[in-house]
Amino acid sequence: MPAEAEERLLPKAYDFSQVETKWYRKWVKDGLFTATMDKDKPCFSMVIPPPNVTGVLHIGHALNNTLQDILARYKRMDGFNTLWVPGTDHAGIATQNVVERQLAQEGLTRQDVGREKFIERVWKWKAESGGRIIEQLKRLGCSCDWSRERFTMDEGLSRAVREVFVRLYEEGLIYQGNYIINWCPRCHTALADIEVEHDLSEGRLWYIRYPVADEDRDESTPEYVIVATTRPETMLGDTAVAVNPEDERYRALVGKHLVLPLLNRKIPVIADRHVDPEFGTGAVKVTPAHDFNDFEIAKRHDLPFINIFDKNARLTEEAGPYQGMDRFEARKKVLEDLATAGLLEKEESHELAVGECYRCKTIVEPRLSKQWFVKIEPLARPALEAVRDGRTSIVPPGWIRTYEEWMTNIRDWCISRQIWWGHRIPAWTCQKCGHVIVARTTPDKCPKCGSAELEQESDVLDTWFSSALWPFSTLGWPDDTEELRFFYPTSVLITSFDILFFWVARMMMMGLHFMQDVPFRYVYLHALVRDAQGKKMSKSKGNVIDPLTIMDEYGTDAVRFTLAAFAAQGRDIKLSEERIQGYRHFVNKIWNAARLVLMHCPEDMDSSHDFNADDLNSAEKWILSRLNSTIEETRTALDGFNFDVAAKGLYQFFWHEFCDWYLELAKQDLSGQNPERSGISRAVTLHVLENTLKLLHPFMPFVTEELWHHLPGKQKCIMVSDFPEARPEHSFQEAEQEIELLKTMVTGIRNIRAELGIHPGTRVKAVFLPHSDLSLSVIKGHQDEISTLARVAEMEQIASEDEKPRGAASFITEDVEIFVPLAGIVDISQELEKLQKEKGKVEKELSKIQGKLNNENFLKKAPPEIVEKERAKKDKLLARMDKIIKHREMLEQAG
């Protein structure tokens, strides 16, 4: 090739590292991510699931944001005002933990520095390190509108939080009360029910004797009541023993008293329906302050509540001699003491689920304390209805039931946290008269007694309280902003199913309550990314695939495409590096295909690449027609959140149709001996390449952008080009059939060559016996292509069986018979064996169809078109069979 062309050529391999930063900068600089608010265009909006500000991009983020970016880029190209709001979550406990660890290295605790200084430290940390995950999202190519980036503790969002809190309080939907809650003894805070994770583990069940009080003993009572417990140390807080009211065994004891061992406190025997007579001994110790059920029982029976654990889960003075011990230490000691006293009946192993803090994995301690709650039922009901009546669609729909289940059995939401980093609860208590003031702005005096001695609630709100407002708080609420009117409700929320309850359900509730409309029209819940063995990735298992590392190694486009290609609905993604490698090869394939095309397209080429359908050859018609279908399929798949279908369809089209067949067929024309043909060929090729790059852009933004600018006449970026639309005039059914048959013939000849071990360089003779008009026209119209693709030197067409060459290898279909005569190379017996095998296959199939056609019921009951289809199939098979037999006879004669 000319030196000039050589220079213009793309490098042989795609070097993604420079390309990625180059184009990302360009997109940002040109403001291409900034949402437009054009009244004449439809809207597409999304809010990002805000990653924790402490976060580092993990593979789950990579999947989540890749999918969002695919939709954003697709919709933006397709003419929508597209807004993708980015931001981060202040992540109360998680962030506080990070800064506390930092302090610990300096030998300090947060108490040492004090609340105000501590919060200053956190903000400082946020300013220095909080932007890390945002940078990583950029690395992934996310086309978020960074001019609208938000943080859940921003001034505006904090105002929204206060507004919501105050309104809910005024509506009686927020209340404060003494209840049993899940307490994390390490984080020193209350947790909501869903913040507790339950892991099944091997535990023990101890049977303890509680002696009947002397004054209540008579001949009808036993000496002891035996209770079974998994947590013997909590007996120190027992205030009753409960039995089922129907339980005959204990009927006489109800109302009498027992002596609580070790502490010698008198406790009553009560009857409560909650007790299952079948389990253990049918008698349950009741610890109202440290067990959810016991708490309910105690309320029903007006029992006292004894808090035996402090905030560290150490025993309080209520525990007498055990005061100061850790709960597990106390368990050991209690068991020892019981054994010594002869009150331990027996122990058994017993499987149980212990609750752990979802932040630090410490075993939580149910504990009685004063907390703030959101009354959930009035909020949950509308959220449930909105999904039931389809105002919000959950995809895949399998999750609807889970959502309903949860929404129906939901308990009040504990929203107060005893930590410092977060939205401080806007409630003040008058130190004089005890009046509680809940207000949007800091009050200066008590409205009741006028005292200025007001103290603000020290607790902060659950992090999820502010994230629940995210779809409208990020758009400016409580102000009535243009953005809010334009983009709310958002179009889609893409998130992982594991925060369906934490986040999605709560956004539904808050959105409906404060915006009178759902926060999003669709919720797409994607699966978890697991390792190649299907195990959850975790640092401790050492099976983590770090997206940043693999982006460095394989390029962002390959990683994104892999994630999309495996994002099948309702199934977890099993990821391995091998798979990413496979799609890196695809990136390279795209690169090289473009390289080939550009070799043949002058830089100054007319970039409108117009062509007339009348001038096209059948390969060109075929690829245009296939492109058309691919466009339709890609759109349908993306509209239905079938990212995997879209990705795999594009892969198939680009590699196995465009590259494997079209480019091979077009090479001759492209290279330009015939100027008229080469012009058309270049135009069509360029057209297909351009459109395919556009289709691929949402998946692989970087390589497509880079290649785009190498194409002739491209000024604007591909990311703001128009997403392809199918064109009816580019659908060519006949050409598709023709090329399919051509492919069959070429493959048939290649097959013969491979089986005979003919060297790829050797050109052979091929004899064609056509049996249909279609095959005749393929043979006549595609001589060049057949000879190039199948390496045929000489093509001969015969009209009848009699002219068949002797001793030839054959390829037989109902449309055409092809013979490759190669005296000396063709081993007759081997050829006969092949035919025999083929005959067997056809016979098997034939007998299956014959069976159907012999079945009267089939003929009577099956739809006529199906019967017809079977008949046609039979005819075809018979024709093929006939040819196989004849050819065999001939070979036998020859041999």
Added chain:
RNA sequence: GGGCGGAUAGCUCAGUUGGGAGAGCACCGGCCUUACAAGCCGGGGGUCACAGGUUCAAGCCCUGUUCCGCCUACCA
């Protein structure tokens, strides 16, 4: 305990009104054919977990069984 999902080629999976068992990777054989060896060409490989049922016809619908995941729950 309740609920949901899965079981299809060696591996990972697709298979959307029941009517031709498919893809990618891996494997085997042959090729450095001037876009690409990160490639090209060809090939082998499956009682669709098991047992029944409905149907002219079942990977697909129904029932049961086994195994594997996940979610949820107040048997202490």
